[in-house]
Amino acid sequence: MNWKTLYTSKRLGDEKKYENEKSDPVRNAYLRDYDRxxxxxxxxxxxxxxxxFPVPGPIFVHNRLTHSLEVASVGRSLGKAVGVKLSQKYPEESADFHEFYRYDLPTVIATACLAHDIGNPPFGHSGESAIRNYFDNLSGETKDTLEAELSENQLNDFRRFEGNANxxxxxxxxxxxxxxxxxxxxxxVKYPTDSTNGFDKTTGFIGTKKSGFFDSEIEIYxxxxxxLNIRVLDDERNTYARHPFVFLMEAADDICYRIIDLEDAHRLRILSVQQVIDLLLPFWEKDEKTYNYIKNDKLHRIEDNNEKLSFLRAMLINLLSQKCTEAFLEHEKEMLAGNLNKSLIDILDTHTLACLKNVDKISISDIYNHKSVIEIEIAGYNVIGALLDEFVTAILHPQRPKSGKLLQLIPKQSNIKQGDLYNNIQIVVDFVAGMSDLYAVDLYRRITGITIH
Structure with a gap:
C-alpha cells in the first residue's frame, strides 16, 4: 500500500460528484462526510x-453519542499529528498529497470515529451477544428453514453478528x-473480512479477530x-489488510473508553476519587517532573473531585495520543505492508502497557461486572431476543394476521422481498439493531404486554 493511493474524495455510489467537490473552496468532500x-x-x-452504564439516569454518564463525539475529538488530533509528520517526511510529493495529509486527514479520522459505533445495537455490548444468542439457539421450524435457505456465510452474519460489520x-x-x-x-473497517473467516484468533492477524462486513456487502468492500489499493491477503477468504487510517480511529477509541469509563464509575460512586487517581497517576512515574507537578501541586489546588479527574483525563488523553502518534510513525512500513498485527495502544512502551493493564483489571472487576451493568445486559437479552422472535416469525409466516401488523412497524423504506429470506431477516436485524434502548423497551412492552423496570 502507498500513502498516495490510500485516499480519494470519490464517493461510493455517487462518483460523478467527484470533480465538482474537488473544486469547492469551502466544504470539500471530507468535511461533507463529517456533516452527513x-x-x-x-x-x-x-x-x-x-x-x-444505563441511560438515562439522574447522574450524567456517557452514551454512545457522547462517547463517539469525544472519540472524534481525539481522532482529529491524532490525524493532525500524523498527517503533518507524513507531509514533512515526504516533501517531494504533490500539492494534493500535502493538502490531504496536513488538512484533510484530521477530518477523515474524526468522521471514522463518529461512525465507529453507529452499527451497535441497544443495551451496550450485550446487544451484539443477544442477537448472536438468538440465532445460535434457534430450534424447530425456524432453525430448519434458515439452515435450508441460507448459505453458511449468510447464517454466520447472524450467528456472529458484529457491530462493526453492521x-x-x-x-x-x-x-x-x-x-x-x-x-x-x-x-x-477494523476487521476486513467476512463473518465466516472472522472471529479467528488462531491466525495472529488483528483483522480477523471479528468481522467487518456481511455477505451482502462483500462486493462493496x-x-x-x-x-484505494488496499492489499488483498486472501481473496478466497475475503480477507484484506487493514487500511492504515483504521489504526488511528481505533487508537482514539481505545484511549477514550478506558479513561472515560473510570470517570463515569466515579460519578456513579462505583470507584472513589482516590482509586481513580491511583490508577491514572502512575502513567507519569517515568517523567518525574510531570509526576511531581500533578501529584504535589495541581491536584492539591483543585478542590472539586470531579474536576480533579477531568484534569487527569485531559492530561492522560494528551499523553497517550502522543505515544500513539509515535507508534504509528515508527510502524509505518509494517502498516503499509499489511503486517502490523497489534493495535497502536498494544505496542506502546512496557510501563504504559502495565498501567493500562491495571486500568483494564479494575474496569473488568468493578465496572463491567457492576450490578447496574449486568442488569442492563440481562434486559438486553430479554428484550432483543423477544423482538427478534416476533419479527423473524412474522417474516417466516407473513400470512398470519399478527405478522402483517408487525411488519407494518418496520420502516417503509426497507425493501422486504418475497422469496429472499436472507434479505428479509437482515431487514429485521437492521430494525432491531437500529433501535435506541428506550424504543426497544417500549416496543417490547407494547408487543408482549410485559412491563420491565
Missing part, C-alpha cells in the same frame, strides 16, 4: 444507546443517503479496496 454523519438518523439515535452496512446502504467517500468508509 452528524445530521444522520443512525447517529442521532446513539443518544439513547447505552455505552456501559456499521459498514449502514454507511454503504444505497438507500440511506450517506454516500461517503471511499476514504472515510475504509477508515472504519471489494470495490472500496480496489479503489
Amino acid at each position: 454523519l452528524i445530521f444522520s438518523s443512525p447517529f442521532r439515535r446513539m443518544q439513547n444507546k447505552t455505552q456501559v 456499521a459498514f452496512r449502514i454507511l454503504t446502504n444505497a438507500d440511506n443517503g450517506h454516500k461517503l467517500t471511499y476514504t472515510a468508509i475504509a477508515s472504519i 471489494r470495490k472500496v479496496a480496489a479503489e
